[in-house]
Amino acid sequence: MATEKLRLGVNIDHVATVRNARGGDTPDPVRAAVLAQEAGADGITAHLREDRRHISDADIDGLMAALSVPLNFEMAATDEMQKIALRHKPHAVCIVPEKREERTTEGGLEVAREENHLAHFIAPLRDAGCRVSIFIAADQRQIDAANRIGAQVIELHTGAYCDAHAIGDFATRDEELEKMREMSAYAHALGLEVHAGHGLTYDTVQPVAAFPEVRELNIGHFIIGEAIFRGLTPAIAEMRRLMDKVRE
Numbered sequence: 364m365a366t367e368k369l370r371l372g373v374n375i376d377h378v379a380t381v382r383n384a385r386g387g388d389t390p391d392p393v394r395a396a397v398l399a400q401e402a403g404a405d406g407i408t409a410h411l412r413e414d415r416r417h418i419s420d421a422d423i424d425g426l427m428a429a430l431s432v433p434l435n436f437e438m439a440a441t442d443e444m445q446k447i448a449l450r451h452k453p454h455a456v457c458i459v460p461e462k463r464e465e466r467t468t469e470g471g472l473e474v475a476r477e478e479n480h481l482a483h484f485i486a487p488l489r490d491a492g493c494r495v496s497i498f499i500a501a502d503q504r505q506i507d508a509a510n511r512i513g514a515q516v517i518e519l520h521t522g523a524y525c526d527a528h529a530i531g532d533f534a535t536r537d538e539e540l541e542k543m544r545e546m547s548a549y550a551h552a553l554g555l556e557v558h559a560g561h562g563l564t565y566d567t568v569q570p571v572a573a574f575p576e577v578r579e580l581n582i583g584h585f586i587i588g589e590a591i592f593r594g595l596t597p598a599i600a601e602m603r604r605l606m607d608k609v610r611e
């Protein structure tokens with residue numbers, strides 16, 4: 364299992380953040396996505412937030428038209444987003460929790476509490492041929508619920524692990540990593556495909572990439588930031604190299 368190629372999904376939301384800071388057309392996230400694809404990204408991730416703070420509806424149109432790699436469309440479980448997803452039918456939809464006041468997606472989705480609603484919500488997306496992924500914490504209760512509602516994929520939230528690393532709290536970091544390791548194996552044994560992401564950097568990616576059950580990592584903020592210093596193509600190439608090295 365460990366020899367399977369680990370896919371890298373590049374999240375281009377923060378190219379749109381920079382564009383929107385000035386309200387014009389540049390930098391264009393679709394251009395960044397095409398460049399990321401040429402640089403070896405196996406997929407592109409974009410989150411259309413309810414408040415459109417970064418990615419816009421027009422960006423999603425542009426991504427659908429321009430990409431040959433799969434688009435992973437991140438969205439909240441709202442009627443508006445469901446309609447948009449059903450219109451575009453992207454390769455994958457990743458259901459995430461969304462709060463207006465948060466700076467980024469802070470936690471995983473409470474699937475267990477919303478099981479009925481989410482089961483009905485994702486059914487038409489699955490019927491339309493989208494792979495449905497649920498962004499959750501490494502918590503058995505949430506994984507069981509994701510499995511029961513018919514999701515094909517879970518994406519484990521790596522934020523707590525990365526935050527603990529960033530502040531030098533290595534005991535918490537290692538605990539978070541251990542939870543993710545156990546829950547990757549648990550979810551895989553249930554037949555779910557396992558992805559992971561949020562906050563990953565060159566320093567934190569390898570221990571997660573080493574989990575044999577993880578098939579895809581979605582990484583954005585760090586890569587886009589690093590692109591300022593070394594360019595987008597080399598920034599992606601280095602992430603790819605680090606990921607591939609641990610799977611050798």
Ligand code: PXP
Nearest residue numbers: 468498560561562581582583584
């Ligand atoms: N995966 C999901 C589900 C996310 O919501 C995000 C952030 O939008 C990411 C991955 C990427 O996180 P980051 O931009 O911190 O690398």
